[in-house]
Amino acid sequence: MVVAKNKFSLKRASIAGAVAFTAATLGLAVSEVHSQGNLVSIDGSSTVYPIQEGVAEEFQKNSPYNVVVGVSGSGGGFEKFCRGETDISNASRPIKDSEAERCANNGIEFVELEVAFDGITVVVNPDNNWVDAMTVDQLQTIWEPNAQGSVTRWSDVNSSWPNDEMSLYGPGSDSGTFDYFTEVIVGEEGASRGDYTASEDDNVLVTGVERDRNALGYFGYAYYVENQDTLKAVGIDNGDGPVKPSQQTIESGNYAPLSRPLFVYVKKSAMEKPEVETYVEYMLSADTITPIVNEIGYVPLTRRGYLNQKAKVR
Incomplete structure (x- = not known):
């Protein structure tokens, strides 16, 4: 594993390789863990990935729950999300009408959350x-x-x-x-x-x-x-x-x-699971996410902004 430049440094190794490594360290029992109801599954944008990675690393230090973060791009993440394969989807753009329709057709309701601002x-x-x-x-x-x-x-x-x-x-x-x-x-x-x-x-x-x-x-x-x-x-x-x-x-x-918001989409039914509810509450805490966003290099929302996002999932 490449040595990070700072606490939440982006990995210079391939992100895909890093994700594969993470999955390997969890062993071949990811499906077993998921069936036991203590896994938060996340996929999507490579831009949002470092934020989610930082949150997941901090969350797992004092939590009984596991978090797996994948990277397949915003579009690839929505494909998985709308098939019901993930709890949370990272996106560097709003969901498209066609993607929202696909989710609706599969009975998947979601909440759109802003987590930071970026400049391409x-x-x-x-x-x-x-x-x-x-x-x-x-x-x-x-x-x-x-x-x-x-x-x-x-x-x-x-x-x-x-x-x-x-x-x-x-x-x-x-x-x-x-x-x-x-x-x-x-x-x-x-x-x-x-x-x-x-x-x-x-x-x-x-x-x-x-x-x-x-x-x-x-x-x-x-x-x-x-x-x-x-x-x-x-x-x-x-x-x-x-x-x-x-x-x-x-x-x-x-x-x-080229300035834009960054998003996280949460499946409403997943919020009924304690591991997802706990993780999302943790992620949207200004004390949790603001230092991560700042250190990575994006722009955080205000404290009030994160409170407003948290209110959407309550």
Whole structure:
């Protein structure tokens, strides 16, 4: 296991590998544990994953209950959630109407909870000395579907930039970050060029940009914070000059249009189980979640904000 940089540090090893490791340490008896009624099952967004991981680690220190947190992207998490396979689904975007309908068809009622705020961060390699900021129009030029095969070099975006081929990294189509980014940057959710390295594991994207001078990628702010010594954040110009992501600019909304809320969806029937009820109450305690969110690098809700979220599940 990779040594963490701080108490709630993101694991530099593959998240998928970390989840597999966690499942292995629980042994092959996960189904047995679940049948005994003391397992909280969570899946979904890789962006929300570090928050949930931090909460789960603290919760299990003084609890008889076990928590398993998986990562399959917001869309993949909702697929499992709406099939009734998980108690809680992490999401970096609101649930879609089609997903809510699928849940309803399967008799699954849920509560939507906000747990933090994020700013999708556009990053380049630190050896990139020609890009400090980009306009929303330039990002659209790079990522829109018809850019595939036609916008392949930095000079295709700005003639003063090098005539070197770009390497692009971004979330896969099951990711809520992908959905949100394409909607606010390209103008249509899910509309994107396909010739880029895609992964639901943000650490794969981080590593790709770190290793390539001509790389550009995007992912949740916490993954930039964890790796800011080896990545460079790009300021985003939405018409009022470039703004770089920070807890202050995300909280104020000045980091536009890439600031967004992060969500957790809880199955109502699961709240009848003491392990899930206890976990959700613990997760929504400001004293529990605020230091975790702060240390990871996202922006927490106010104390009143978490009380309002807690009221939704009571």
